[in-house]
Amino acid sequence: MSWSTMPVSRRGLVDTAINGEGCTDQVILNQWYPLAAIVELRPGISYQTVLLEVEVGFGVTLNGELIAWRLDCVVIPAGNPLPAENFTDKLLVQSAYGYLWTSLSAEPKELFSIPETNEPDRRSINVATIGIATSAPRAVENFLDMGHFPFVHAGVLGAEPHTEVFDYNVEIKDGEIIATGCKFPQPQAAPSSVGAIVTDYIYRVPHPYCVLLYKSGGFDESRLDVIGLFIQPISQERIRASMFYSCVDNISSDTALRRFQLGIFSQDKPILENQVPKRLPLSTTAETPIRADKSSITYRRWLSDLGVTYGVISAN
Amino acid sequence: MALSQPTENICSMTTQELTQNDPISNWYPVANADDLPFRHTFHGKLLGQEIVIWRADDGNVNIWVNRCLHRGVRLSRGLNNGAELQCQYHGWRYANRTGGCTYIPAHPVDSPAQHLSCKTFPAIQSHGIIWSGISPEGVPPKLSFLDGLTPLNLRSLPAKAPADSVNEHLSKYMFHPDNQTDGEGSSLVTTKAYDNYFQITATVANSTSTLALFAQPVDEQSTIIRGVIGVPHNSQNVLTVLRYHNNLMCKLRDVIEADFELKSKISNTFAAVSNPRSATRNIANNSGSVSFLKVRVARKWSTAKDVVGLELLPIGNQQLPTFLPGAHIDVFLPNGITRQYSLTNGPGELDKYRIGVKLEQVSSGGSKYIHETLSEGSIIEISTPRNNFPLRRDSTRTVLIAGGIGATPLLAMAQVLEKQKLNYELHYFAQSDEHLAFPEILNSLGNNCIRHFGLSVEETLAKVRESLGEHNSSENLYVCGPGPMLEATRNIAADLGWPDESIHFEYFKNSKIVSFESSFEIELARSALTLNVPAGKTVLQILRDNGIAMPSSCEQGACGTCIVKVLAGQPDHQDVYLNDSEKKRGDKMLTCISRALSNKITLDI
Numbered sequence: 001m002s003w004s005t006m007p008v009s010r011r012g013l014v015d016t017a018i019n020g021e022g023c024t025d026q027v028i029l030n031q032w033y034p035l036a037a038i039v040e041l042r043p044g045i046s047y048q049t050v051l052l053e054v055e056v057g058f059g060v061t062l063n064g065e066l067i068a069w070r071l072d073c074v075v076i077p078a079g080n081p082l083p084a085e086n087f088t089d090k091l092l093v094q095s096a097y098g099y100l101w102t103s104l105s106a107e108p109k110e111l112f113s114i115p116e117t118n119e120p121d122r123r124s125i126n127v128a129t130i131g132i133a134t135s136a137p138r139a140v141e142n143f144l145d146m147g148h149f150p151f152v153h154a155g156v157l158g159a160e161p162h163t164e165v166f167d168y169n170v171e172i173k174d175g176e177i178i179a180t181g182c183k184f185p186q187p188q189a190a191p192s193s194v195g196a197i198v199t200d201y202i203y204r205v206p207h208p209y210c211v212l213l214y215k216s217g218g219f220d221e222s223r224l225d226v227i228g229l230f231i232q233p234i235s236q237e238r239i240r241a242s243m244f245y246s247c248v249d250n251i252s253s254d255t256a257l258r259r260f261q262l263g264i265f266s267q268d269k270p271i272l273e274n275q276v277p278k279r280l281p282l283s284t285t286a287e288t289p290i291r292a293d294k295s296s297i298t299y300r301r302w303l304s305d306l307g308v309t310y311g312v313i314s315a316n
Numbered sequence: 317m318a319l320s321q322p323t324e325n326i327c328s329m330t331t332q333e334l335t336q337n338d339p340i341s342n343w344y345p346v347a348n349a350d351d352l353p354f355r356h357t358f359h360g361k362l363l364g365q366e367i368v369i370w371r372a373d374d375g376n377v378n379i380w381v382n383r384c385l386h387r388g389v390r391l392s393r394g395l396n397n398g399a400e401l402q403c404q405y406h407g408w409r410y411a412n413r414t415g416g417c418t419y420i421p422a423h424p425v426d427s428p429a430q431h432l433s434c435k436t437f438p439a440i441q442s443h444g445i446i447w448s449g450i451s452p453e454g455v456p457p458k459l460s461f462l463d464g465l466t467p468l469n470l471r472s473l474p475a476k477a478p479a480d481s482v483n484e485h486l487s488k489y490m491f492h493p494d495n496q497t498d499g500e501g502s503s504l505v506t507t508k509a510y511d512n513y514f515q516i517t518a519t520v521a522n523s524t525s526t527l528a529l530f531a532q533p534v535d536e537q538s539t540i541i542r543g544v545i546g547v548p549h550n551s552q553n554v555l556t557v558l559r560y561h562n563n564l565m566c567k568l569r570d571v572i573e574a575d576f577e578l579k580s581k582i583s584n585t586f587a588a589v590s591n592p593r594s595a596t597r598n599i600a601n602n603s604g605s606v607s608f609l610k611v612r613v614a615r616k617w618s619t620a621k622d623v624v625g626l627e628l629l630p631i632g633n634q635q636l637p638t639f640l641p642g643a644h645i646d647v648f649l650p651n652g653i654t655r656q657y658s659l660t661n662g663p664g665e666l667d668k669y670r671i672g673v674k675l676e677q678v679s680s681g682g683s684k685y686i687h688e689t690l691s692e693g694s695i696i697e698i699s700t701p702r703n704n705f706p707l708r709r710d711s712t713r714t715v716l717i718a719g720g721i722g723a724t725p726l727l728a729m730a731q732v733l734e735k736q737k738l739n740y741e742l743h744y745f746a747q748s749d750e751h752l753a754f755p756e757i758l759n760s761l762g763n764n765c766i767r768h769f770g771l772s773v774e775e776t777l778a779k780v781r782e783s784l785g786e787h788n789s790s791e792n793l794y795v796c797g798p799g800p801m802l803e804a805t806r807n808i809a810a811d812l813g814w815p816d817e818s819i820h821f822e823y824f825k826n827s828k829i830v831s832f833e834s835s836f837e838i839e840l841a842r843s844a845l846t847l848n849v850p851a852g853k854t855v856l857q858i859l860r861d862n863g864i865a866m867p868s869s870c871e872q873g874a875c876g877t878c879i880v881k882v883l884a885g886q887p888d889h890q891d892v893y894l895n896d897s898e899k900k901r902g903d904k905m906l907t908c909i910s911r912a913l914s915n916k917i918t919l920d921i
Contacts, residue, residue, distance in 0.1 A: 141387075147406045147422040161710040161738060162790065163407060163421030271405055274390040276366065276383050288385045288432065292422035 023052040023233075023310045031207055032111045034099040034230040034242050035068065037126035041100070048078035050234045052310070054104060056091070066093040068102040097244055098126055099230065112176070112206035116214075116226050117246055125254055127243035127261040134272040135311035136209040136231045136239050137280035137303060142268055143211045143229045144203055144295045146184050152267050156188045159196075165292035177205035177302055179295040191252045191260040192219045205299060208308055209233060219249040227261070236311045237278040283315040339363055340449070342512050343456040345530045345542045347446040348469040352377065357401065359392035363450055364535045366390070367437065372412035372664055373398035377439040379448045380415050384408055385432055399664025399735055410434050412664030416638020424708040427640050430700070443467045443544050445530075457513060461526040465546030468554060470527070471562050473541040475569045477576035479533035482541060485572045486514050486529045493518045493525035495553065495560040527561070541565060608648075609634065611669070613694045619672060620746075620753040623721060624687055628669040628698065636666050641728040642705035642794075642822070645669065648697040649690070655682040658724040658796075658822075659701060660754055662731035669698070672753045674721040704876040704893075705794075705822045707732060712790040714740040717780060717805055719797020720751070725822060726796055727757050734761050741766055743783050745776055745797070780805050787814040794820045816897040822874075830873070830890050836912040840864075840921045841883050855907040855919075864921065866907060873909035880907055885917030 023029055033051055035058050041047065044062040048055065048071065055071035059082045067082070073089040076082065091102045096111055117124055132139060142148070147165050149158025168182040182201035189199040202214040202224070209231040214224040228244035245261055252260075281287060282304050289297050304315055346360045347369050358369040359382065366382040368391040382390050384403040391410070395402040400409045400418060407421040408428075415434030420426065440447045440456050444467045447456035459467075475482055487507050492498070504519045517526040527545035534540055543565070547557055615627040630636050644658045657671040676683045690696070707729045708714075714733055716726040723744055733740040742765045746752050749769060758765045768779055784793065793814060795805045802821055809819050835850045838858070849858050856878055859866050868878040873891030887905040898904060905917075 145406075150421070151404060151407045160407075160421075161712065163710045164424050165422040270393070271389055274393050275388045276390060277388065281388075287387055290386070290420060290422060 022054070025308055025310045027306045027308060028052065028208060028233075028310045030103070030105045030107070030109050031209065032094065032096075032101040032103050032108050033209070033232045034101050035232060036100050037098055037129065037242065038066070038095060038100050039098065040126070040129075044082055046076045046078060046080050046082050049232070049240075051102070052104060052233055053235050056102065058093075058100060058102065060100070066095055066100050068093050068100070097228070097230075097246075098124055099242060099244075112204075112210065114212065114226060114228070114246070116224070119223075119248075121250075122246050122248055123250075123254075123257075124244065124246040125257060127245050127258050128265060129240055129242040130265060130269065131234075131238070131240050132269055132272055133238055133278070134275060135237050135279045136233045137299075137308075137311050138272055138275055138278060139229065139231060139239060139241055140205065140209060140211045141280060141296045141299060142272055143213070144179070144205070144299060145293070146182060146201070147290075147292045148271070149184055149186070152271055153264055156264065157186050158184060159187050167291070168294065170294045170298045172298065172302060175206075177203070177295065177298055179203040179298075189215065190219075190225060190247070190249075191256050192249050203295060205302070208303060208306065209239075209311075219247065219251070223248050233311060277313065279311055279313045281313045283313070286313070339533060340451055341453045343440070343447045343449045343452040343454070344512065344532050345445045346379065346448045346532060348472060348542070349441055349444045349446060350469070352446070355396045355398055357392045357394055357396050359390070361534045362437075362448060363533055365450065366392075367448070368392040368394070368401070369439070369446060369448075370396045370401055372396075374412065374665070374667065376413055376667070377441055377446055378412060378415065379437040379439045379446075380410070380434040381437075383434075385417065385434065386420075391434070397663075397735060399662065411638045411666055413666040414635055414638040418638060418640055418663065419709060421710065424710040425706060427703040427706045430637070430703075433638065444469045445542065445544060457510060457528075459515070459528050459544065461515060461517075461528070462544070462546045466549050466551065467544050468547050468557060470543035470545065470565065471558065472532075473562075473565050473569055474534070475539050475541055475572050476537060477539055477572050478536060479531040479539045481576045482531040482539040482572055483514075485568060485575070486531060486541065489514070489516055489529060489564070489568060491516075491518050491525070491527075491561065491564055493520055493523040495525075495556050498564075541569065607700055608697055609636075609700065610695055610697050611636075613690060613692055613696065614668065616690065616692050619755070621748075621750045622675045623672050623751075623753045624675075625754065626671050626673060626686070626690075628671070628696075629667070631695070636669060637700045638666065639669075639701035639728075640703040641707045641732045642725045643701035643703045643728070644705075644725065645671070645701050646699035647671070647686075648699075649682065649685050650694070650696065651681055651685050651689075653680070653682045653685065658705075658728065660724050660727040660757060662728070662757075663735050669701075670754075672721060672724050674753075702877055705796075705820065707794070708792050709733075709736060709738060710790065711792040712739060712788070713792075714738065715784060715791070715793045716740060716742040717783070717793065717795040717797070718742065718744045719801040720746060721753060722795075722797035722802075722822075723753055724796075726794060727754055729794060730761050730765065731757065734764060740764055741783065743768060743779070745771065745779075745801070776801065777804055777808060781808050781812065784809055784812055784814065786812055787818065792818050792820065796822045816895045819895065821895075830909055832911070834888065834911050836914070837916040838912070839884075839916060839918040841918055843921055849911070854909065855905075855911070859907060859921070866921075868908055871908040873906050876906065878907045879904055881920035883918040883920050886913040887911070887917060888913045 035049055041060045043060050046057050046059045048057050056068055057071050057076050058068035060066050061082050068091040069089055094101050150160045150163045162185045166183055168179055170179045180202050183198055186199045187196045189197055200216045204212040212228045214226055216224060226246040230242045230244060232240040243261055243265055245257060282300050303312055344362055346362050347358055351358050352371040360367045360369050367379050368382040369379050371377050382392050384391055386408050387405055389403055389405040391401055391403060393404050399412055402409050408417055409419040411418050415436045417428040417432035420428050437448045438452060442456055443459050443462055490505055506517045508515045513528050513530045515528050527543055530542045532540040532542055610631050611628040612631055613626055614629040617625050619625040639659050644656045647655050647657055660670045660672060673683050673686045675687045705725055716730055718726045730742045745768045747770055793809055795802055806819055833851050837846055837848055838855060839846045847858050847862055849855055856866055856868055866878055874893055876893040882903050882905050887902055888911040889899050890909050891906045893906055
């Protein structure tokens with residue numbers, strides 16, 4: 001069979017890619033993006049997706065090798081067997097934090113590190129990968145935000161009337177945004193927590209479309225849970241977001257951990273899909289920032305300084 | 317086909333063409349009145365602009381740009397509590413009528429900036445329809461054919477076609493007054509075209525039926541068809557009529573959609589309002605700039621012994637500005653005297669301002685004038701509300717302690733806490749039942765309002781101590797009343813372990829002895845100016861003498877309007893506005909009364 005001559009079916013997902021103008025931001029093209037959790041892939045079978053409006057095929061071979069390629073170069077319809085032999089025009093791939101990552105660039109920026117994942121007694125899982133009709137920056141900003149806890153995650157990550165967001169520190173260090181000293185009273189901070197506690201948070205934005213948080217309240221008080229949101233931008237206004245969870249908890253089942261985080265995820269999704277406009281406005285006068293939004297103000301300015309125009313409305 | 321091809325027994329005539337008005341200046345139907353049930357929010361769209369439509373408990377219909385000012389979440393997903401609309405994302409609250417932001421939960425102590433206001437559109441309800449427009453002129457159509465009949469709204473029907481194409485077809489709508497025969501059987505159908513709707517009458521022998529059809533332009537490619545028909549009062553026929561027209565309308569929609577070839581050309585009108593860039597600018601630009609307004613004394617009545625209530629209504633179509641609970645206004649009396657009075661309004665109550673004025677024993681002409689001379693119907697000038705006594709809404713328990721007429725700002729607070737079902741108590745100390753102001757508001761608070769009558773000073777203080785109890789975290793005290801009671805309450809609270817930042821108070825007067833003896837220099841950091849303040853002059857006066865605009869209100873160190881940041885030097889506070897820890901920090905001062913202990917003080921001006 002000749003793989004390269006077969007037409008690709010244009011499904012809804014792909015239509016977005018065809019209509020858009022594509023991404024021209026070098027800083028965005030030069031990043032690594034997660035396509036799927038590796039454990040969720042059937043070896044030997046091809047998958048199809050869209051990254052930055054480019055159709056991409058990917059999979060894990062029967063030998064356990066990860067591959068990804070541009071569908072406009074090599075056409076293997078989704079669900080078909082992956083070819084045994086190597087083919088040219090492959091995209092760079094890597095396995096990190098349980099995901100298959102790829103880049104449209106031949107020389108991508110090095111992927112950020114999460115040193116905690118090297119601890120032997122930690123469990124790291126993919127909570128879920130979910131499609132959201134919004135831009136990647138809107139999703140990152142939502143993840144960075146504490147003020148919505150008592151309203152969107154009422155009874156879990158926050159509860160009225162405790163709505164105040166106390167001052168915290170934000171800085172840009174070694175090319176990433178770090179917010180420290182964040183505190184919020186939470187009724188149920190983690191699956192293993194009993195009763196309400198004031199939870200400490202640290203946020204990291206090491207990648208324009210990836211964000212991590214470290215929080216206390218887990219099983220071992222001296223060590224922090226790590227939760228990540230890793231985004232695959234399909235187009236400027238559509239994403240697939242993978243939620244990564246790494247914790248020290250030897251009691252809760254994977255299912256219990258997933259159910260807890262997925263519950264939170266599903267509360268954010270309708271909010272994100274009802275933000276207008278979907279692209280993040282970078283002008284300081286477009287929306288109304290308050291002191292509590294320090295990290296989002298920094299994030300918006302950081303995107304501006306990086307020259308990101310994809311998924312945002314530029315300031316000028 | 318019957319709908320587009322008139323048959324022999326149908327005489328269709330159009331008396332005039334739809335005039336091509338600028339769509340911006342038209343009134344359009346945007347919802348049916350029954351789309352707005354109790355405490356609902358309705359999502360609409362007009363000319364490419366998404367709108368949220370909600371009815372407050374006072375009956376007022378609000379139509380706003382459908383975005384929270386903070387992070388752009390659709391307000392149609394928010395909560396309507398009958399007085400305010402709350403965004404689902406961060407709980408920002410916006411007042412009925414003005415769309416002004418009244419509360420930002422992430423910062424419970426801060427008053428939202430006065431210019432923070434959703435962009436509002438006009439709303440008028442008539443004939444069971446809610447009308448609006450971008451900036452409509454005149455009034456919505458008067459449908460006189462409905463006189464003596466019950467208006468019945470047809471099911472609103474979305475169509476994938478621009479309003480112009482829809483209108484072409486609506487003008488040819490055919491029906492029969494018997495509510496069963498297909499359009500073809502009608503004998504006479506007369507269509508009259510008005511500015512933006514059609515009035516169509518079908519007549520057979522003695523039977524006649526009239527309806528009006530409207531095209532609501534949603535955006536460049538879609539329209540909602542709306543209609544209203546008159547039926548006799550108590551008609552048993554309502555469902556038959558609705559089904560009959562629904563059936564015909566659905567057929568008409570098929571014709572409209574088939575007929576319409578998607579025009580790629582987008583009119584400039586739509587581009588202007590639906591452009592994503594302009595979608596992010598939705599702050600009303602008309603509020604916040606007014607600092608004085610004229611109002612009419614609509615009602616003056618005795619609400620308690622020696623206390624009159626005044627209801628102040630805006631003049632003409634003006635909208636009163638948003639206020640926060642605890643806010644006061646300056647009242648400029650015709651005799652040249654200015655006095656401050658707290659608003660007693662409940663949340664979202666913005667059709668009028670309500671104040672209470674006590675006749676002072678030794679009145680220098682303010683309260684005496686209001687009691688004796690000011691009459692209903694008088695026009696007076698007031699300032700926009702000053703929100704210097706903000707209410708936290710994140711307390712697990714709020715204690716409000718009111719002495720006499722000092723109850724007024726606390727009444728506004730109590731109504732907010734009551735509406736939000738937060739845990740609070742209002743302790744109202746008065747000489748007797750007949751000294752309680754605004755009993756109707758107190759009654760609405762139920763058991764949360766605790767009345768104390770005729771207590772001696774010692775008994776009052778003992779009661780205050782008992783009501784406060786020990787302080788737990790997230791508990792707040794608000795107290796307003798005569799100076800001595802206020803001082804005593806603050807001392808009791810401090811004694812019981814209530815921290816300074818949990819004790820909030822408002823003086824109406826500064827009864828302390830104030831000295832203007834010292835002289836010193838002020839350095840204005842941002843203006844690069846150094847000025848001398850001689851004995852007998854205030855910082856405020858010197859600033860104004862040098863052309864620096866500075867807001868002020870009471871000018872006796874009580875209201876906090878003229879506050880500035882102190883960057884260096886030690887202030888001599890003399891005010892009653894700042895609490896003890898704020899005074900100790902020395903990073904703020906009131907320019908009307910505070911002076912300097914050091915030779916020089918640097919201000920952030």
